[in-house]
Amino acid sequence: MKLGFIGLGIMGKPMAKNLVKAGHDLTVFDFKEDAVEELVADGATEAKTGKEVAEKSDVIFTMVPNSPNVEAALFNEGGVAEGLTAGKTVIDMSSINPLASQGFAKRLAKLNVGFLDAPVSGGEPKAIDGSIAIMVGGDKDLYEKNKDLLEIMGGSVTYVGAVGAGNTTKLANQVIVALNIAAVSEGFALAKKAGLDPKMVFDAIHTGLAGSTVMDAKVPMMIDRNFKPGFRVDLHIKDLQNALDTSHALHVGLPLTAEVMEILQVVKNDGNGGDDHSAIAKFYEKINDLTID
Amino acid sequence: MKLGFIGLGIMGKPMAKNLVKAGHDLTVFDFKEDAVEELVADGATEAKTGKEVAEKSDVIFTMVPNSPNVEAALFNEGGVAEGLTAGKTVIDMSSINPLASQGFAKRLAKLNVGFLDAPVSGGEPKAIDGSIAIMVGGDKDLYEKNKDLLEIMGGSVTYVGAVGAGNTTKLANQVIVALNIAAVSEGFALAKKAGLDPKMVFDAIHTGLAGSTVMDAKVPMMIDRNFKPGFRVDLHIKDLQNALDTSHALHVGLPLTAEVMEILQVVKNDGNGGDDHSAIAKFYEKINDLTID
Amino acid sequence: MKLGFIGLGIMGKPMAKNLVKAGHDLTVFDFKEDAVEELVADGATEAKTGKEVAEKSDVIFTMVPNSPNVEAALFNEGGVAEGLTAGKTVIDMSSINPLASQGFAKRLAKLNVGFLDAPVSGGEPKAIDGSIAIMVGGDKDLYEKNKDLLEIMGGSVTYVGAVGAGNTTKLANQVIVALNIAAVSEGFALAKKAGLDPKMVFDAIHTGLAGSTVMDAKVPMMIDRNFKPGFRVDLHIKDLQNALDTSHALHVGLPLTAEVMEILQVVKNDGNGGDDHSAIAKFYEKINDLTID
Amino acid sequence: MKLGFIGLGIMGKPMAKNLVKAGHDLTVFDFKEDAVEELVADGATEAKTGKEVAEKSDVIFTMVPNSPNVEAALFNEGGVAEGLTAGKTVIDMSSINPLASQGFAKRLAKLNVGFLDAPVSGGEPKAIDGSIAIMVGGDKDLYEKNKDLLEIMGGSVTYVGAVGAGNTTKLANQVIVALNIAAVSEGFALAKKAGLDPKMVFDAIHTGLAGSTVMDAKVPMMIDRNFKPGFRVDLHIKDLQNALDTSHALHVGLPLTAEVMEILQVVKNDGNGGDDHSAIAKFYEKINDLTID
Numbered sequence A, B, C, D: 001m002k003l004g005f006i007g008l009g010i011m012g013k014p015m016a017k018n019l020v021k022a023g024h025d026l027t028v029f030d031f032k033e034d035a036v037e038e039l040v041a042d043g044a045t046e047a048k049t050g051k052e053v054a055e056k057s058d059v060i061f062t063m064v065p066n067s068p069n070v071e072a073a074l075f076n077e078g079g080v081a082e083g084l085t086a087g088k089t090v091i092d093m094s095s096i097n098p099l100a101s102q103g104f105a106k107r108l109a110k111l112n113v114g115f116l117d118a119p120v121s122g123g124e125p126k127a128i129d130g131s132i133a134i135m136v137g138g139d140k141d142l143y144e145k146n147k148d149l150l151e152i153m154g155g156s157v158t159y160v161g162a163v164g165a166g167n168t169t170k171l172a173n174q175v176i177v178a179l180n181i182a183a184v185s186e187g188f189a190l191a192k193k194a195g196l197d198p199k200m201v202f203d204a205i206h207t208g209l210a211g212s213t214v215m216d217a218k219v220p221m222m223i224d225r226n227f228k229p230g231f232r233v234d235l236h237i238k239d240l241q242n243a244l245d246t247s248h249a250l251h252v253g254l255p256l257t258a259e260v261m262e263i264l265q266v267v268k269n270d271g272n273g274g275d276d277h278s279a280i281a282k283f284y285e286k287i288n289d290l291t292i293d
């Protein structure tokens, strides 16, 4: 089977490399010449447009920033759609608005092209070692047919429902992660203001009911004043915007998510959009005149 | 060394039993006759007042609901203070307001009586098998001297700073737990409203960055519609009230904690104060007309 | 001077009628035949497209629901832009995203067409009697030139700055109105739950520092269980979405606005999108199991 | 009828003076010698204790900061209760927790002493010119009997229900005022960040639906950078604490009130507790790096 990959960024590049490493015939396209050349050196074939990728591939993966980028990659002039023929499959692995996924699926269905939304969780290191988590929405049979391919890139691949379900799951994930970061920020801000040593508090509570992957991963970063990403504030703003756009379309009230979004705006406004999302703590540090260290 | 224990409730009873089982000479007091008799059957000695407990013991443990109960147990007529002499130690293991702990320590210091605040985390099952986490505030030497005793009751015992630090740590813990429950509630409410199966979403995300002890422990309860405590909404309201009283005394802003407190009021008002705190989800189910199952 | 008017809805129809009544030569267009015919009966001229309106008019007013509708009216095939020539003026009186206003102004400037954003405040009755408040953004000279026309439709016309300023002012207004409604809802929910008679509370406080146009206009509606609009929840959701889109573009944190937006989602989800925005009170009634009457 | 007055602070002093000016025989007590002497110069009689005030008076007014102060004034050694006899009346005009008012009423009822809670709204200038608003809770007949006295001190006197209703009404008032200040802060923060002139925005919207007594009184203060009280942040924190203590006792969820309380903590922590409560705007200025001027 011939594969195509569009979007060779922080995540896409290592994911594409893993496909090549697994012996697949891969055609790639990205605006960044460097990334394309790196893949070609690994054995991939360069394409000059998305259309060309589609023409040469049976399954085309996209891994770009947000809904408008996926739309552009698929449907702009010279885009994937122009190179598609009946029976091919598009798998979008970007984290985007699930309503957009559903729209793309419908447009591709008219060409008799299958579509899966398969966003991932886990950062660059997990993309490199092929251990990202992949949550997949779409036709169950189409999922089964492409599961092996996804398992090359991910440590766990989970089917979660109809088209859009992958991204909805990812949004739920991002809502929870953002709130869990805010949660530790509030708890540790309280402790710090009361004069405690955050390191001692961490030792006392991280194995109990308050424990979380976020606490283990992010509180030591806060204490060490290390806000190197990881996952950038800017990306989390994008994800919460998609979450809120989705929740507002469904009319589901998410008061704390909305609140954390405002906190992220403040963090961004203070020039920390490029920080790791653990910088949510900086909002609490700012308003309460303290540092969690 | 002779030990005393006051407050033989859900948590105190098994903790006291573990002290007896470890071979300690224990004098106990509680309003509840049943619990006292059970301890006596195990080998403890009954006292009729806190004063009597204090007279017969070198170290007196208290495990009662909240700050006013500790105050009553210690300083009311017939209370512990009346039976204390210089050199004895009081260890309060209740989860209370850290500022109250500091007040009690001061009043006891006048009697040359040492004081540790040593609240615990982990529910009844962990109290029974002696694996609760204990976070201790107070004089470091006094802590060292009593560490062995605490280790009989707890799986992990952590020193976190001066008097009050134990309870501040516990409050930070409770803030984080409450927010983590709200976090999964928002994430899963969004997913449910979008038509997904919460069980599938759980499978897809619980091992990733969104994972938490709360997610593993509480989301399956929500899905199974099992709100049997565990840790009651009423107790969590008490803890967040202590957290907010403390944060307001320190003038530290905790917007999401304040928000979850309002959510808990609604849960309580709907008659669910006796539910497990995972019933925070019921607020989201109520406002959004859905159930996370 | 020849005038054009596009969008003869609840607000646009009476505003257009006031222009005709003042003796102006008016060409109108709307999808709704009825409204067009009513204006023609009053003396206006019917156009079949926006293009035709623009060809026949020196100043073209638009009064449609939201940014995409303005975009469609101006720039779709057969739209206003096709009929514009240098020196004409477009005055958009819809309440839309100010960033969209700025975009439209730029596109029209390329045709040497002037643009003002001039959203209004005050509902249908004030549109009928010509007493709405109009806040205008754009070139100051252009504003001065068109002020007389605006004064036909509005009781107060205020210049507030460059293009987009009209809509930003309108959004600030809508933020404040939504929060003031939530404010009285919280105050009266507390009073009601405490057993007081909302009418007595209203009498006691509405003339003091807590007094507001919202309190005088909306609390009696709540007490009388009259949620007939006035201004619909759906429109207020649109406005807060524009406010949050704008604040997120500027990275300004507005936590309470974000919170009220979630409240409005719940009100909408409960089937009350067509209610007057005083139905924000219904959220409080729902969560607290009471009615403010 | 002989009157007594306890608490001659910012509000109490001018209120007491108005009673003397109206020709009443008034006995006064306060810790502050200055204030007492000023009243004596006006014709009042000095008492050395609350007990003495009660002995010499038929109706005793209290106007002290908060619930514990009222409790101390009434029930401490040498307090009012010791000088009371059956048939006398206590009217507490302090702004306190309504549940405390109900407790005081019960304790006084045992002495056959009547009790009204009659907190006031409007600051020092209105206390001086006798135009404050007074909201009264308690027995309706007792209210009728004392209405004339209250009207000497207040411009409007409104009966709002059983004991505690006066303070509940006052708390509802304070909830609304705090939220209305936050509302204008959010609206004007948005406008300022978008580059608008707050003065122009004020002119454009203050007469419309967004208008409020708060907008007229406080926005010009923000623009002029004048945070001289008026009503201090510290007092508003006290009032919202009473509101939240009351709402939590009733289990009524007030999410925005809880949120503004956290904002006030930040304002206080930044050293602005003595500012006028319009300093709520400073929170928004701090988080968004702007000033509303």
Ligand SMILES: NC(=O)C1=CN([C@@H]2O[C@H](COP(=O)(O)OP(=O)(O)OC[C@H]3O[C@@H](n4cnc5c(N)ncnc54)[C@H](OP(=O)(O)O)[C@@H]3O)[C@@H](O)[C@H]2O)C=CC1
Pocket: B006, B007, B008, B009, B010, B011, B012, B029, B030, B031, B032, B063, B064, B065, B066, B069, B070, B072, B073, B093, B094, B095, B096, B120, B121, B122, B123, B124, B230, B231, B232, B235
């Ligand atoms: N339950 C849990 O899962 C956890 C609880 N905690 C904390 O542990 C503490 C105890 O909780 P829990 O055991 O559940 O509470 P319970 O209410 O079950 O037990 C408290 C016991 O103390 C007794 N008591 C109260 N006041 C006095 C007094 N003055 N003198 C003597 N006895 C008194 C009570 O008697 P009576 O009922 O007759 O008044 C009751 O038997 C709380 O602070 C709680 O927050 C911490 C971790 C987990």
Ligand SMILES: NC(=O)C1=CN([C@@H]2O[C@H](COP(=O)(O)OP(=O)(O)OC[C@H]3O[C@@H](n4cnc5c(N)ncnc54)[C@H](OP(=O)(O)O)[C@@H]3O)[C@@H](O)[C@H]2O)C=CC1
Pocket: C006, C007, C008, C009, C010, C011, C012, C029, C030, C031, C032, C063, C064, C065, C066, C069, C070, C072, C073, C093, C094, C095, C096, C120, C121, C122, C123, C124, C230, C231, C232, C235
């Ligand atoms: N209603 C109120 O109380 C107030 C409203 N406003 C604002 O005023 C604006 C208008 O509101 P309102 O009058 O209530 O809205 P309505 O929906 O009643 O009217 C809008 C009208 O515009 C027409 N329209 C939409 N798109 C086009 C187009 N491309 N070309 C021609 N006609 C078009 C609609 O036709 P069709 O329905 O067939 O699509 C409809 O007749 C909104 O931005 C609103 O927020 C401001 C203050 C108060």
Ligand SMILES: NC(=O)C1=CN([C@@H]2O[C@H](COP(=O)(O)OP(=O)(O)OC[C@H]3O[C@@H](n4cnc5c(N)ncnc54)[C@H](OP(=O)(O)O)[C@@H]3O)[C@@H](O)[C@H]2O)C=CC1
Pocket: D006, D007, D008, D009, D010, D011, D012, D029, D030, D031, D032, D063, D064, D065, D066, D069, D070, D072, D073, D093, D094, D095, D096, D120, D121, D122, D123, D124, D230, D231, D232, D235
């Ligand atoms: N200031 C304002 O604008 C408004 C205030 N209010 C409310 O009115 C009440 C009074 O406020 P305000 O006048 O500003 O407060 P102040 O602090 O200025 O005055 C209170 C006075 O009471 C005295 N006092 C306190 N306890 C006792 C006692 N046990 N016996 C005798 N005297 C006592 C205090 O003396 P000392 O200072 O020596 O302790 C002080 O002189 C408060 O509840 C406030 O919330 C209501 C509307 C507006």
